[in-house]
Amino acid sequence: MATIGPSTTPATALPFADAAAVAPAEAIERPARRTMRWSVGQIALTVLLVFFAVLFLYPLVWLVAASLKPAGQVFDNALIPHTWQFSNYANVWGELPLLRWIVNSVAIAFIAATAVSISSSVVAFGFAYFRFPGRNILFGLVLATLMLPASVTMVPTYLIWKEAGFLGTWVPLFGANLFGSAFYIFLQRQFFLGLPRELFEAARIDGASYWQLFSRIAMPLSIPSFVIVFLFEFQASWNNFQAALIYLNSGSVDNFTAPLGIAYAMTKYSPTAGGHADYQYVMVAALLVTLPMLVLFSFGQRYFIEGVATQGRKG
Amino acid sequence: MAQTTLKPRKYNRREALAGYLFISPWIIGFLIFTAGTMVYSLVISFSRYNLATNVMRPAGLDNYRALLDDPRVATSLGNTLFYAVLAVPLEICFALFLALLLDRATRGAGFFRTVYYLPKMTPMVATASIFLLLLNGNSGAINQGLRFFGIHGPQWLVDPAWMKPSIVIMSLWGVSGTMVIFLAALKNVPRDLYEVASLDGAGPVRKFFSITLPMISGAMFFNVIILTIYAFQVFDQAFLLFWRDQNNATSESALFYAVYLFQQAFREFNFGFAAAMAWVLFVILLVLSIIQVKLGNRFVYYEGER
Numbered sequence: 001m002a003t004i005g006p007s008t009t010p011a012t013a014l015p016f017a018d019a020a021a022v023a024p025a026e027a028i029e030r031p032a033r034r035t036m037r038w039s040v041g042q043i044a045l046t047v048l049l050v051f052f053a054v055l056f057l058y059p060l061v062w063l064v065a066a067s068l069k070p071a072g073q074v075f076d077n078a079l080i081p082h083t084w085q086f087s088n089y090a091n092v093w094g095e096l097p098l099l100r101w102i103v104n105s106v107a108i109a110f111i112a113a114t115a116v117s118i119s120s121s122v123v124a125f126g127f128a129y130f131r132f133p134g135r136n137i138l139f140g141l142v143l144a145t146l147m148l149p150a151s152v153t154m155v156p157t158y159l160i161w162k163e164a165g166f167l168g169t170w171v172p173l174f175g176a177n178l179f180g181s182a183f184y185i186f187l188q189r190q191f192f193l194g195l196p197r198e199l200f201e202a203a204r205i206d207g208a209s210y211w212q213l214f215s216r217i218a219m220p221l222s223i224p225s226f227v228i229v230f231l232f233e234f235q236a237s238w239n240n241f242q243a244a245l246i247y248l249n250s251g252s253v254d255n256f257t258a259p260l261g262i263a264y265a266m267t268k269y270s271p272t273a274g275g276h277a278d279y280q281y282v283m284v285a286a287l288l289v290t291l292p293m294l295v296l297f298s299f300g301q302r303y304f305i306e307g308v309a310t311q312g313r314k315g
Numbered sequence: 316m317a318q319t320t321l322k323p324r325k326y327n328r329r330e331a332l333a334g335y336l337f338i339s340p341w342i343i344g345f346l347i348f349t350a351g352t353m354v355y356s357l358v359i360s361f362s363r364y365n366l367a368t369n370v371m372r373p374a375g376l377d378n379y380r381a382l383l384d385d386p387r388v389a390t391s392l393g394n395t396l397f398y399a400v401l402a403v404p405l406e407i408c409f410a411l412f413l414a415l416l417l418d419r420a421t422r423g424a425g426f427f428r429t430v431y432y433l434p435k436m437t438p439m440v441a442t443a444s445i446f447l448l449l450l451n452g453n454s455g456a457i458n459q460g461l462r463f464f465g466i467h468g469p470q471w472l473v474d475p476a477w478m479k480p481s482i483v484i485m486s487l488w489g490v491s492g493t494m495v496i497f498l499a500a501l502k503n504v505p506r507d508l509y510e511v512a513s514l515d516g517a518g519p520v521r522k523f524f525s526i527t528l529p530m531i532s533g534a535m536f537f538n539v540i541i542l543t544i545y546a547f548q549v550f551d552q553a554f555l556l557f558w559r560d561q562n563n564a565t566s567e568s569a570l571f572y573a574v575y576l577f578q579q580a581f582r583e584f585n586f587g588f589a590a591a592m593a594w595v596l597f598v599i600l601l602v603l604s605i606i607q608v609k610l611g612n613r614f615v616y617y618e619g620e621r
Contacts, residue, residue: 045419052413053430059445059488060433062456066448075454119340126337130330142341145349147604151548151573152597155580155590156355157348179344210333239438241551246581259440266444267560279448286441293436301429304436305495311541312496312534 063290067283074279085280092284096268100254101261102288104170105238108257112174112237117229120180121222124188125214129200139189146182158246168251173243177233184229187310191225192218228307231300235293258289360590378591388592390567391575394479398571399546402483406542407535410490414497415527428498435491443555446485447472450556457484472556475568482552482569493538500534501527532615540607547600548573572596 066074067088069081076082092098127139161172200213208216219226244260256264265282269275297304335342363374382388417428434442449456450471458468469477471484508526517525528535550573557569558578572592580589 042421045416046422049416049420049423049427052416053427056431056434056488056491058456059442059449060437062449063441063445075448075451077454077456077459123338123341126334126341130334130337131326132331132334133326135334138338138342141345145345147544147600148349148353149544149548149597149600151550151576152593153348153352153356154576155359155586155593156352158580159355159359159586160347160352176344176348178340179348180341185341210330210337214337235436239440241438241440241555242577245554246577259438262440262444263555263559266447266555270560272560282444286438286444290437290441293438294433297429297432297436301432305428305432308492308495309499311492312499312537 060290063283063287067280067287069280069283071276071278071280074283088280088284092281092288095278095281096261096265096285097254097256098258098261098285098288101256101258104256105258105289106292108170108173109234109237111170112177113230113234115174116177116181116184116233117226119178120184120229121188121219121226122214123180124185125192125218127185128189128192129213129218130210142182142185146186154246161247167247168255169247170255172247173240173257174237181233183311184233187229187307188222188225190310191222195221224303227300228303228310231296231303232307235296235304238289238293258285262286262289356590356593359586360594362587364586366584366586374587378587379595381588382591382595387567387570387575391570391572394568394570395547395549395572398479398482398549399543401479402486402546402549403539403542405483406486406490406493407538409487410493410538411497411535413490413494414501417494417498418501428495431494432491434489437489439551440555442485442489443552446481446488447556450481450484475566478557478566478569481556482549485552486549493542496534496538497531500531504530529616536607536611536615540604540611543603543607544600547596547603550574550577 061079062077065079065081068084068086069076069078069088070083070085073082127135127142157172157176161167161175166172166175195218199217203213203217239259240257241259241263244257245263248256248260253261253264262282262285265285267275269278269282271277359371360378361374361376362371363377364371413431417424417431420427448454452458452468452470452473455468455471457471461468471477471481504527508530509522512522512526549571553569553571553574554577557565558574561582573596576589576592576596579585579592
């Protein structure tokens, strides 16, 4: 239950990305609505909303409960454990190198998000501000790469990292981020296009260099979209399982990311692989890997929702 | 796009140079990780690659011929197609339904949206470890829930017929990204359209089909294309639920295209075969996207065309 608490509180306070324009109308409507009696439609609507909320929350609440049960009871589906076994949270660190995995994942996600948000921002400013031959064609190419399925380039990308001697290191998990990423370039460019051009022209007259236009004006003003990119990539990197599986699985377990580590634990405790079905440790690990994302969401909900909504608008 | 109308005849040299410098990281990345890898992957698909010696020998169409001879390629493609046909329409309908509910909600809309979005924040590996137990045929909560309604639930993770629906259930739980895109589109539908329609005596069903659906067709189009591309590449869920444990033989029914591609590439190190599989997938997705765009142009309503 504790996981859901903090993330829901700011939800009501934060305005919806697109609701800003609608807000005044809502403010007028609200007092009138309060005096209205609940219609059948509204009751049905609320019942449905609550029903789906329960459906979406159930697996997460179940996870919290399962992480607090003894091995034999993980499967029993009781949302309140018959036997509370808080020691799971103490023992998991000795059972699995979970702390290492989490530290690894934090480091990789941080580097990946920092690299991609800076590089995408620089490239986006290039496309937004400067006029040069072939700009629109090149930007079309940026958008076209969005449609490219990752599995097509999976094998040669692996071979490139192998040739460069980076197999078994973290580099393949963030290396490509140094060169910007199509969706983030698109998102940042949209933001830069919204800035008044006179701002830059005036700075030019005052003698600012092109780089200063970016670093002194565009960058500071684009903090909101910068945060969207950072949070998105942090989440994507944190959750990334396939790349870790390809590049780290054959190496030391201590070098795993958290998702790869949990997959490893799932197999380790699986009776078919000779484990003792200590699934409570998998559940603790799964919860501890989910928790940072829920915290991130509770602080940055507005940015996440806005980012996803933007994805739809580019189509 | 304003810049097409403002386009100057002559470019300022210094400015153009600075522009190229700014976008140069992307150009380098594109040349290495997109164009480079695509050409490389095409070359590999026509070669026999020996991992031990790093030697690539031309092999003509051998890899592509091997794809046709390998029944598992057809099986995995069939499974993936089956999954996509099942998952995409369900995801679209479910996401749209949830978005409509949230759009109507007056009280606590923000609260419900947060709750509905939480699954999207849950790492796939956590989702998989939860659903591995929830979908358990004997003791799993899903079958216990069904029992409450008098339904005897299937052996989701063991019965070959129910393996793909298991993955669909997981996808539906995480459908909130699609929902948010629909919700943003719904918020942009001008409210006065509904008022006018009400005055003309249109009921809610008529309003949905004559106003809502055409007005959000852009978002619908985007969601269908993206979900289709994702569905054809489904990997994490299938791998974590069915293929994680190499010692444990699983039914071919859960063999998805991306999983088999991964196995060929990184378990068998058949890089040529895997690259050929990747190119076949790419062509399939390209054709599908072109068909969808062609169909989309007929149905999608764009604001600008008014």
